[in-house]
Amino acid sequence: MVTDSTDLKAPDDLRRRRLGLLFRSRTFLVGAAIVTFWLLCAILGELITPYDPAGTAADILRKNLPPSATNWFGTDQIGRDVFSRVIAGARSILIIAPAATLLGTVLGTALGLITGYARGILDDIISRAIDAFLSIPLVITAMVALAALGPSTLGLIIVIGLVFTPVISRTVRAAVLAERELEYVAAARLRREASAHIMFVEILPNVMGPILVEFTVRLGYAIFTVITLSFLGLGLSPSTPDWGIAIFQHYALLNGGIWWPVLFPALAIASLVVAVNLVSDGIAAVFEQ
Amino acid sequence: MTRFLTRRVLLALVTLFVLSVLVFFGTQILPGDVGRRILGPFATQEAVDALNGRLGTDRPLITQYLSWIGGVVRGDLGTSLNFSRPVSELVGRALANSAKLAAVAFVIVVPLAILGGVIAGLRQGTWVDRTVSVGSLSVTVIPEFVSGIVLILVFGIVLKWLPVTARPPDGAGLLTQVRYLILPAIPLVLVLFGYIARITRAGVVEALNADYTRTAILKGLTSRKVVVRHVLRNALLPTIAVVATQIGYLIGGLVAIEVLFTYQGIGQLLYTAVQKKDFPLLQSGVLVVGATYLIATLLADIAYSFLNPRIRLGGVE
């Protein structure tokens, strides 16, 4: 058989090169280490806390104690160990935020693919609705929805997921609009592929990069939003060990000099959101190369 | 240009209409019978029905929507169930308060963030750039109430430099008012700084890498001229649009900050409306917030198109 005397270009090592870049980025590694720490706390929870985070009947005698050797982060207004509750508090947020982001990403991807590929009147209508929807701050939308649903983990996941759907769909739509002009899409139309095939088999794999980046960015915002809502007393039942709820319940005591039940959860929140953001920034930088 | 403007304004009006529909029907998901809510659990069903009849809340939703939107167009936003006051009055006062807080935050953040972004962009890849980029990125994602708490602890309680509430004593002068607003404004500044600096930096980097910048350098212009005349002029355009879209975020961020600092702004008001299931206040309040955002982005788009000759003047003749 006659073929061109060609050698293949460099082997298919894009993925490996990206991973290599990622693991050479110091900010990414710092972020990943912190996220891993909180993941371990979330998984192990009460197995590693010095006290039962849910508290015991005797706690009430030891309320509002400042940090000490026995209670590293002090005790809260009903005497529960703050350190144990900070460790255990990682669980609720690390279940709700990723689940909500995943839901939003799946729905947003589907919506973005449809509006970006179909265009025309359907796109116009949906785009106007999304514009209108996004003109209301997400926190307010979520606040109204949660007030209606009452406190529940599943409710929170669904509300945050749905609220993020239009945001993610916009990003996906923009990527799809660029992609659909490429000629491989015309080639697919020329063999009469169904629209669903073109959207999900031809275009989707090519927009996975932006979707992955969007997922990690949104994950940061999901944590931000969930925490803000629980600070407002919405979304989770008040007894859940949760950083936002802890602050909600104790910030009025700040003026009385009782800072520990508020400051430590606040620092936990800050460390987690910053870490998630460092991770997502690292991933985005690698994809932009 | 006229064409672009007309199109843009019409689009904003359509969006505004869709918004009103979304808000009206969206708030219907809040549970509770309006009459029952006002009269309490011990009132007779007859009294509740009578009140619902008087308020019009027993009519079909479409009729209710039309009468609500008709009122809004005439400037009547309804009456708050909770405060028994006209919504327009409540929202107006709260919005003015929030605007003061937002203004303090904007005045601080916009110049700072643009400066930070420009410096980072011009020093791309150096430690200065990395510090600004990673630093701004990190403070951006910390919820406002978290940084607010740290600020209250440090400046309000430990150092006692600044007041811990945002509410000045009655009859306070402008400077005192601003003093009270600084602490609550800083968390907003921190969050906004990241967004604006980031977009500015990206604009600067893109302009620096553009062919026209190469042309300017190879003409023999000094670096200062290249940056001021050629790079910044193109780099700062997208920033305008971003600054405006942040107004939407800002109102959302105000909820937590106003609650934390017990400040009577629009965020606090809507929070109360949700908790008390105050339908008229909630509907009209959210509509006003959305409209504010739409108007801000509309103005930004118009400003952008005036500054960008490619939109202002159309294509090849």
Add this chain to the structure above:
Amino acid sequence: MTSVITKALAVDDLQLDYRVAGKWLAAIRGVTFAVEPGESFGLVGESGCGKSTIAMAAMRYLPGNGRISGGSILVGGRDLQTMSDDDLRRLRIKAVSMVYQNPGSALNPSLRIDEQVGEVFRLLGASKSEARDRTGEALRRVQISDPVRVMRRYPHQLSGGMQQRVVIAMALASEPELLILDEPTTGLDATVEAEVLDLITKLRAETGTSVLFISHNLAVIRKMCDRVGVLYAGRLVEQGPSDELFSEPRHPYTVGLLRCLPQRGVTKDRGALDTIPGFLPPIGAIPTGCVFADRCGLVQEICRKEEPILYDVSPTRVSRCHFHQDAPNLPRVVPAIGTGIKADHSVKLVDIDGVSKTFHQDGHAVYAVVDVNLEIAEGETLALVGESGSGKSTIARLVLGLTAPDHGSVIELEGDAMAPSIDGRPEAQVRAVQIVFQNPDSALNRRHTIKRIIGRSMTKLLRVSPQERDKRMSELLTSVRVGSQYLTVRPRNLSGGLKQRIAIARAFAGDPKLVVCDEPTSALDVSVQAAILNLLARLQADKGVAYLFISHDLGVVRYLADRVAVLYLGRLMEVGDAEQVFGGPNHPYTEALLSASAEVEGDTRIRLHGEIPSAANPPSGCVFNTRCPRKIGEICETQEPPLIDMEPGHAIRCHIPIEELRRLQKG
């Protein structure tokens, strides 16, 4: 007494590296050449050979990952590397200027033209009002007829040709000693290119500026330069006076490059094009012997062991080849045998009848295609030519069913009307019409393997079983000369030429009757282009497929086309057999296109001036009247000429009688 003439540019043993993934790789290795005062020196080579890198180095403008690791660059005797930043800035203001490949992006989008050009005069010390006056003068000098109006414009309001004039005006403002032109006409239409090249020639005669002209286009370099250097893989392989070098090349690479170009009088049936086998070595690869050894037909033992010096071929010429005397006898890679098949026009395949397409844009009607009638016979190649915006690609999309034509348009395949949209066409018609796009990078799904790309088309179009599909796929790959080892890879791991072969294979997967080829070789280097053209000719001969071939390159059209249709503003201006169209007499527009293609020289050259009118607001009468160099009078402005059969199979849309055209175009 020794007279030392200071050279405008002296590059001596230049070594330049790029840092890639942490390693310094040599991109330019020991390049030496000089541009004499008043001379025009050309650097030519395929993409990746390092020509633009040298241009940028001559302005001491390298990307952050580039460095000069050896040798020197002297501009007017001044050493660029030892110069202070201030001196460098002064040098850029006064002594060296540059014209760039892409004028649209080289101009600042948010500054008016007078601000951008005036800036240069301000740098030279002019006052504000002086700068304005001199800007007007400078624009007039580059033949901008209405400088005052243009000065107030922003770049996006000007056409590409106009933008390039502005850049040239800016570059010449300081009357530099050295003007560097980096692919100044690449991306412009042939007619505009011809105008810009004429302008450069004229300005050079006026100013006596020395020129370094960089281009991949051999014809342009030949026309514009006194002397030429041929670059290959960062090495200068041959250098000499341009006439001699092109008429009698003495390096196998130059010989090979010239043979890749379709020659006059050679058409697909009469001869295949020659190609250069293999690939450019990757950047940083330093072979021990000759850089070209792996691809050279004259290669001997010594070539792989010892790198040739720059042999003196004549007092004015050098060649880096041990066997430079034998270079003209370089054996052919592809036998010169053509397909030997002349298309027979008897069986009509496609009938395009009264087809129009109007787009609606911001409330304006844009007439992209207006009442076009064309026929394509089985097994023939119909070429569509015309400037950008002439409607070529729109016609292709209409035939393919990707865009629906205006109501009343009829496109028939083998006598059956085709639905306006692909979605309404029966399977047989979908199978029958396929396309090869210009850019294989966007035409192939970068996430799918080659097997999936071709296999899917076969499954969808032919509805064959997996076994049958695999059998056909391996036959198909053989026929496009691609080894089956590529089946499992993704497009990004293939070279540009291989990708285009895969795209061709996909077009042939469903045994089509008509394949639309939309500029299939214009993104490729000439050596790759030749191989693709050979492949297209061979496939056509073997499978009897017809081509609707879109190209701006008349050389390529002449080689491949059986018939040619010339379009202007969406209207058919001329159609005929290839010999008729290339032999004349022609429509004045065709005549201008032929004149613009650089291979045609002589006194009969005509040039088009002015801009292509907007398709939203076409001129009255004959749409070409605003630019027609042979306009005969009022009738051209008031009455649209009909498309008249001038001789059998050859029709022209012009008021001038054929005998008159023949007479005008003979002289």
